[in-house]
Amino acid sequence: xxxxxxxxxxxxxxxxxxxxxxxxxxxxxxxxxxxxxxxxxxxxxxxxxxxxxxxxxxxxxxxxxxxxxxxxxxxxxxxxxxxxxxxxxxxxxxxxxxxxxxxxxxxxxxxxxxxxxxxxxxxxxxxxxxxxxxxxxxxxxxxxxxxxxxxxxxxxxxxxxxxxxxxxxxxxxxxxxxxxxxxxxxxxxxxxxxxxxxxxxxxxxxxxxxxxxxxxxxxxxxxxxxxxxxxxxxxxxxxxxxxxxxxxxxxxxxxxxxxxxxxxxxxxxxxxxxxxxxxxxxxxxxxxxxxxxxxxxxxxxxxxxxx
Amino acid sequence: xxxxxxxxxxxxxxxxxxxxxxxxxxxxxxxxxxxxxxxxxxxxxxxxxxxxxxxxxxxxxxxxxxxxxxxxxxxxxxxxxxxxxxxxxxxxxxxxxxxxxxxxxxxxxxxxxxxxxxxxxxxxxxxxxxxxxxxxxxxxxxxxxxxxxxxxxxxxxxxxxxxxxxxxxxxxxxxxxxxxxxxxxxxxxxxxxxxxxxxxxxxxxxxxxxxxxxxxxxxxxxxxxxxxxxxxxxxxxxxxxxxxxxxxxxxxxxxxxxxxxxxxxxxxxxxx
Numbered sequence: 350x351x352x353x354x355x356x357x358x359x360x361x362x363x364x365x366x367x368x369x370x371x372x373x374x375x376x377x378x379x380x381x382x383x384x385x386x387x388x389x390x391x392x393x394x395x396x397x398x399x400x401x402x403x404x405x406x407x408x409x410x411x412x413x414x415x416x417x418x419x420x421x422x423x424x425x426x427x428x429x430x431x432x433x434x435x436x437x438x439x440x441x442x443x444x445x446x447x448x449x450x451x452x453x454x455x456x457x458x459x460x461x462x463x464x465x466x467x468x469x470x471x472x473x474x475x476x477x478x479x480x481x482x483x484x485x486x487x488x489x490x491x492x493x494x495x496x497x498x499x500x501x502x503x504x505x506x507x508x509x510x511x512x513x514x515x516x517x518x519x520x521x522x523x524x525x526x527x528x529x530x531x532x533x534x535x536x537x538x539x540x541x542x543x544x545x546x547x548x549x550x551x552x553x554x555x556x557x558x559x560x561x562x563x564x565x566x567x568x569x570x571x572x573x574x575x576x577x578x579x580x581x582x583x584x585x586x587x588x589x590x591x592x593x594x595x596x597x598x599x600x601x602x603x604x605x606x607x608x609x610x611x612x613x614x615x616x617x618x619x620x621x622x623x624x625x626x627x628x629x630x631x632x633x634x635x636x637x638x639x640x641x642x643x644x645x646x647x648x649x650x651x652x653x654x655x656x
Numbered sequence: 657x658x659x660x661x662x663x664x665x666x667x668x669x670x671x672x673x674x675x676x677x678x679x680x681x682x683x684x685x686x687x688x689x690x691x692x693x694x695x696x697x698x699x700x701x702x703x704x705x706x707x708x709x710x711x712x713x714x715x716x717x718x719x720x721x722x723x724x725x726x727x728x729x730x731x732x733x734x735x736x737x738x739x740x741x742x743x744x745x746x747x748x749x750x751x752x753x754x755x756x757x758x759x760x761x762x763x764x765x766x767x768x769x770x771x772x773x774x775x776x777x778x779x780x781x782x783x784x785x786x787x788x789x790x791x792x793x794x795x796x797x798x799x800x801x802x803x804x805x806x807x808x809x810x811x812x813x814x815x816x817x818x819x820x821x822x823x824x825x826x827x828x829x830x831x832x833x834x835x836x837x838x839x840x841x842x843x844x845x846x847x848x849x850x851x852x853x854x855x856x857x858x859x860x861x862x863x864x865x866x867x868x869x870x871x872x873x874x875x876x877x878x879x880x881x882x883x884x885x886x887x888x889x890x891x892x893x894x895x896x897x898x899x900x901x902x903x904x905x906x907x908x909x910x911x912x913x914x915x916x917x918x919x920x921x922x923x924x925x926x927x928x
Contacts, residue, residue, distance in 0.1 A: 395813070395814065395817075397807075397810035399776065399807040400776045403775070403776020403779070403811065404776055404783060404811075405780060406773075407716070407781035407782070407783070407794070408783055408787075409780075410765070410777075410780075410784075411780070411784025411785065412712065412788065431807075435773070435777065438759070439767065
């Protein structure tokens with residue numbers, strides 16, 4: 350996803366001399382195409398994320414469009430106050446690129462996981478949060494959001510191969526997408542978690558359950574305009590996200606169900622609490638937290654069986 | 657542009673506004689604002705190239721020690737960018753002139769209030785100017801205790817490494833912070849050497865004696881902002897300067913004035 354994103358960014362930067370790229374000394378084998386094509390607009394600022402976000406604020410106020418790049422928790426958590434008081438408060442077109450959503454940095458452990466990034470970024474008014482589901486969509490999402498006047502956060506996965514069937518990179522600002530139709534229940538998945546939901550839906554079909562899947566690939570402080578209508582059509586909704594249970598898509602769906610008065614049961618699949626110090630591969634961690642396809646199938650069967 | 661050659665803003669007028677406004681609304685941060693009055697008078701009177709606060713190619717100024725914003729408001733008023741009516745909304749309900757500056761107010765380039773942000777932001781401003789081939793410059797006014805923040809030194813390293821010659825930091829060295837003297841809380845000395853070792857061009861200037869604003873402006877205008885490393889001007893200031901019972905007294909970091917103190921303060925300012 351990083352390679353596709355950087356490739357799209359190089360294309361944009363060919364047309365737009367305002368684009369400048371800052372990295373906190375990360376992005377080996379990913380950011381080189383930009384650095385080589387635009388050496389004067391590429392800054393490795395060193396391991397100093399607060400300064401990176403402050404620089405981006407000054408650059409953007411001065412008419413540039415800075416992209417700040419790091420592993421997701423370093424891109425967001427260390428300079429969070431700089432982000433809030435800078436690009437958010439001044440409504441500036443700073444692009445924060447956080448690599449590795451959820452457990453993507455697997456064996457690197459807790460310090461490298463991004464499990465609260467969506468909650469933190471969506472809490473800030475005027476910020477567009479983009480969570481591409483695959484690498485094709487990542488490039489397109491960058492192009493679609495290029496003209497936004499305010500801050501954008503991209504949660505980029507590391508997978509440069511897998512694609513979501515039939516998505517073909519489509520991306521619509523302010524809307525969720527129904528990527529798989531179905532009648533019996535609705536999965537609402539955040540970004541790449543849609544892949545586990547698709548695999549689960551395929552298994553559920555063999556059990557005679559017709560599961561639909563909605564993809565949430567962008568969020569703001571407002572609700573996606575079509576999500577209420579989608580939720581209203583299902584009596585049972587299962588949210589799926591590599592994120593803490595609080596503040597992500599599960600919370601978003603509950604907000605909509607409650608405020609719109611929908612008659613819909615919501616089951617949230619996400620990370621409740623980490624076992625202290627335990628790490629493992631992404632697949633292992635997802636399974637441990639009920640987010641693998643097989644665990645989603647178990648959950649769906651128990652939910653449908655109980656209604 | 658008359659101000660570019662000679663200093664034209666009277667710091668005594670800034671001090672009077674600080675005293676009047678902070679008494680009117682009964683707020684503190686008086687000593688900090690008085691401490692920077694000469695520095696602000698120098699910058700706005702004779703250094704910053706700002707023909708129009710909306711000009712995209714103006715010099716940028718970051719009031720990194722945002723809690724002294726009242727001194728900045730006074731300068732914006734004296735420049736004619738704020739009306740008396742606006743100034744009189746200081747700390748009123750619904751105002752844009754809070755204790756800390758907001759960029760929504762004309763003349764304020766960046767909102768501040770949390771220490772340690774301003775030098776990075778000014779470095780970004782300076783870098784934008786370089787990338788755009790502009791001669792505009794970026795200035796940041798920092799408190800001495802603000803140098804406790806690690807982010808200040810991140811910005812210092814970056815700016816020196818990239819030789820941001822169009823970046824100027826001014827440090828208000830009054831030796832005090834919220835709960836005590838800087839030498840007791842977290843000793844900064846030798847401050848000039850620290851900046852020098854970080855690769856900055858360092859200027860030290862006394863801003864306690866009379867005529868400080870003119871001297872500071874002159875020193876700032878001597879800086880070559882087209883080549884070489886970034887510059888820091890470390891200005892030895894006096895906390896609460898101009899009001900005898902506030903000078904070098906920690907309590908005036910937060911304390912508001914009584915009516916008697918206000919009368920006394922005005923008498924002293926008028927006599928100066």
